[in-house]
Amino acid sequence: MEIKVTLTDHPRQKPDESKLGFGKLFTDHMFLMDYTADKGWHDPRIVPYGPIPMDPSASCFHYAQEIFEGMKAYRTEDGKIQFFRPEENFKRLNSSCERLVIPKLDEALLLEGLKKLVTIEKDWVPSAPGTSLYIRPFIIANQEVLGVHPSANYIYCVILSPSGAYYAGGINPVRIYVETKYVRASQGGMGAYKTGGNYAASLIAQEEAERQGFSQVLWLDGVERRFVEEVGSMNVFFKIDGEIVTPELDGSILPGITRKSVIDLLKNWGMPVSERKLDIHELEQAACEGRLEEAWGTGTAAVISPIGELKCGDTTTIINENKIGPVSQRLYDTLTDIQWGRVEDRFGWITPCC
Numbered sequence: 001m002e003i004k005v006t007l008t009d010h011p012r013q014k015p016d017e018s019k020l021g022f023g024k025l026f027t028d029h030m031f032l033m034d035y036t037a038d039k040g041w042h043d044p045r046i047v048p049y050g051p052i053p054m055d056p057s058a059s060c061f062h063y064a065q066e067i068f069e070g071m072k073a074y075r076t077e078d079g080k081i082q083f084f085r086p087e088e089n090f091k092r093l094n095s096s097c098e099r100l101v102i103p104k105l106d107e108a109l110l111l112e113g114l115k116k117l118v119t120i121e122k123d124w125v126p127s128a129p130g131t132s133l134y135i136r137p138f139i140i141a142n143q144e145v146l147g148v149h150p151s152a153n154y155i156y157c158v159i160l161s162p163s164g165a166y167y168a169g170g171i172n173p174v175r176i177y178v179e180t181k182y183v184r185a186s187q188g189g190m191g192a193y194k195t196g197g198n199y200a201a202s203l204i205a206q207e208e209a210e211r212q213g214f215s216q217v218l219w220l221d222g223v224e225r226r227f228v229e230e231v232g233s234m235n236v237f238f239k240i241d242g243e244i245v246t247p248e249l250d251g252s253i254l255p256g257i258t259r260k261s262v263i264d265l266l267k268n269w270g271m272p273v274s275e276r277k278l279d280i281h282e283l284e285q286a287a288c289e290g291r292l293e294e295a296w297g298t299g300t301a302a303v304i305s306p307i308g309e310l311k312c313g314d315t316t317t318i319i320n321e322n323k324i325g326p327v328s329q330r331l332y333d334t335l336t337d338i339q340w341g342r343v344e345d346r347f348g349w350i351t352p353c354c
């Protein structure tokens with residue numbers, strides 16, 4: 001399929017790279033593609049950034065048939081732009097499509113469209129240390145009907161947002177507590193898929209945590225409220241007695257691309273890493289006995305987010321003196337060096353853009 005391009009007549013001035021923040025500014029263009037039952041996915045196009053006219057009855061507004069992805073484009077020191085494992089994001093988008101009964105897309109076309117869009121917007125990719133161009137692909141159901149049924153029409157859209165360094169003030173470990181009241185997902189639900197509904201379900205816990213001076217919650221499984229699942233909207237790792245443990249992908253955990261890359265790196269370094277069920281009581285006991293050496297979350301935005309303090313019931317544990325640990329630091333350095341092209345990519349994780 002040919003990707004049509006319509007350029008804006010009003011290109012805007014690029015923002016001050018020291019004041020980017022996250023997800024607040026958007027570039028001049030976006031990628032769009034439509035789905036209808038008779039034509040399938042059609043009319044891939046790059047158009048000026050702007051509102052998408054939608055009927056108030058469009059199904060995404062009522063029944064949340066929506067999925068998204070999150071990835072970044074990085075500017076290397078020699079001025080080139082590259083992606084980190086983008087084919088994994090498009091594969092995961094299709095997996096989310098399947099769960100939410102959205103027609104799947106051609107992953108090669110999505111990557112081609114992304115490259116074309118970012119190439120047009122290349123001057124929007126910031127170059128200050130730690131900055132990147134955040135990429136948000138998403139799909140919304142767009143049939144104009146209130147009946148509860150998978151939509152007959154969809155819109156695929158990609159918007160781009162120049163974003164500041166996540167750790168502008170240095171890496172600060174976060175305080176978290178174990179969430180016992182709310183659940184974000186459960187077996188058979190949508191936890192393993194990137195859909196807005198999971199976030200809607202988690203906002204109340206996030207708000208409560210912030211009110212109490214914490215930055216995230218540690219989610220437990222929705223059935224027994226016993227096994228660790230994720231931290232905030234990140235995957236989670238613990239180093240206990242020298243062993244690195246992350247919850248296994250059991251159907252309610254989001255299969256993070258950073259998670260997968262961290263596991264690959266640890267294995268490559270010959271460190272013991274296991275994907276298994278992690279009982280909160282095992283974690284609590286390890287923490288109390290001083291055997292919890294490090295803990296961190298993983299995700300595209302932060303890459304590695306060290307956990308400095310874990311509150312579990314009435315017990316609060318300080319992990320690694322509230323400082324980033326050696327394994328977390330090495331993972332952070334290695335991943336960011338690969339992403340920003342400061343070291344050779346021995347894993348085949350980098351896709352050049354332009």
Ligand SMILES: *Cc1c(COP(=O)(O)O)cnc(C)c1O
Nearest residue numbers: 233234235254256257258299300
């Ligand atoms: C996106 C996401 C992650 C992290 O995935 P990455 O591919 O590493 O960015 C983890 N948990 C949830 C709930 C997510 O939505």
